[in-house]
Amino acid sequence: ELKVEQNPLFLSMQEGKNYTIYCNYSTTSDRLYWYRQDPGKSLESLFVLLSNGAVKQEGRLMASLDTKARLSTLHITAAVHDLSATYFCAVVYSGGSNYKLTFGKGTLLTVNP
Amino acid sequence: GAVVSQHPSRVICKSGTSVKIECRSLDFQATTMFWYRQFPKKSLMLMATSNEGSKATYEQGVEKDKFLINHASLTLSTLTVTSAHPEDSSFYICSARANTGSNQPQHFGDGTRLSIL
Numbered sequence: 001e002l003k004v005e006q007n008p009l010f011l012s013m014q015e016g017k018n019y020t021i022y023c024n025y026s027t028t029s030d031r032l033y034w035y036r037q038d039p040g041k042s043l044e045s046l047f048v049l050l051s052n053g054a055v056k057q058e059g060r061l062m063a064s065l066d067t068k069a070r071l072s073t074l075h076i077t078a079a080v081h082d083l084s085a086t087y088f089c090a091v092v093y094s095g096g097s098n099y100k101l102t103f104g105k106g107t108l109l110t111v112n113p
Numbered sequence: 114g115a116v117v118s119q120h121p122s123r124v125i126c127k128s129g130t131s132v133k134i135e136c137r138s139l140d141f142q143a144t145t146m147f148w149y150r151q152f153p154k155k156s157l158m159l160m161a162t163s164n165e166g167s168k169a170t171y172e173q174g175v176e177k178d179k180f181l182i183n184h185a186s187l188t189l190s191t192l193t194v195t196s197a198h199p200e201d202s203s204f205y206i207c208s209a210r211a212n213t214g215s216n217q218p219q220h221f222g223d224g225t226r227l228s229i230l
Contacts, residue, residue: 033218042119042206042224043157050216088156099210100147101219103156 002027002093006104014112016078021107023072023089032072033101034063035088043088046074079111115141117209119222127230128199134192134225136207144212146190147219148182151204163190187212197229 003026013019023032031050035043047056049065049072056063060083062075072089086108090101116139124132136146145164149157161182163169169182179201181193190209194201204226208219 031216040226043221045218045221048218099145099217099219100159100162101208102159105156108154 002029002091002102004089004091004102004104006089006107008107009105010108010110012110012112013076013079015080018078019076021074021076021087021089021109023074023091023104025070025072025091025102027070027093029067029070029091029093030099031092032065033090033092034061034072034074035090037086037088037106046087076109079109081111081113084109084111115209115211115220117143117207117220117222119207119225121225122223123226123228125228125230126197129196130229132194132197132227134194134205134207134227136190136192136209136222138188138209138211138220141209141211141220142187143190143209144187145210146184147208147210148180148190148192149206149208151206151224153204157206160192194227197227199229202227202229 005024033048034046047063052067054065060077065072086106088103088106090103092099118137120135148160151157160175161169161171163182163184165184165187184190206224207222210219211217
């Protein structure tokens with residue numbers, strides 16, 4: 001069974017600071033996704049990481065993937081209030097035919113002025 | 114980009130009512146659709162995987178007779194919550210995956226907030 005662990009689950013940070021969210025998974029996977037969810041809303045896709053060493057950046061967010069360590073990171077640079085949301089990583093299980101996603105528990109990020 | 118429309122966005126109804134939620138892929142054909150449930154401040158929990166023209170595959174612990182899933186065409190899947198009770202209140206999200214290639218991502222609908230009184 002594929003397990004996805006995210007930490008921290010809660011993150012309160014000041015504007016302008018940097019921080020990293022970690023996502024560990026337990027078995028081999030085809031790819032990993034990062035999503036953002038605002039309160040009461042559905043998921044917004046941020047990044048898809050397909051291979052070892054992949055790094056993607058969009059604005060103040062940068063995601064990376066280490067398939068050997070089964071670890072992905074989401075790095076936040078110089079946080080701003082607009083980044084406050086819940087962030088989920090999700091991993092595709094490569095052993096099935098339907099490409100199911102297994103989600104981490106999410107990280108609730110609050111950026112304080 | 115790929116768009117998934119989910120309807121209705123919010124439902125409030127009395128206990129014992131059956132509620133149908135629709136999930137449509139608007140600009141692509143979706144061989145596979147997924148239904149998730151999300152409790153407040155929790156992660157998404159996969160309920161079932163739906164392939165067009167065949168029976169849905171339910172995750173362990175999800176009642177098939179309670180949550181009826183139909184995927185009759187390549188652009189439409191429906192989830193019917195039968196005889197809903199307050200404990201069925203939740204945020205339900207569907208996603209759809211195009212039928213071209215193993216690297217196709219899931220595209221998510223906007224979700225349906227179901228409240229059973």
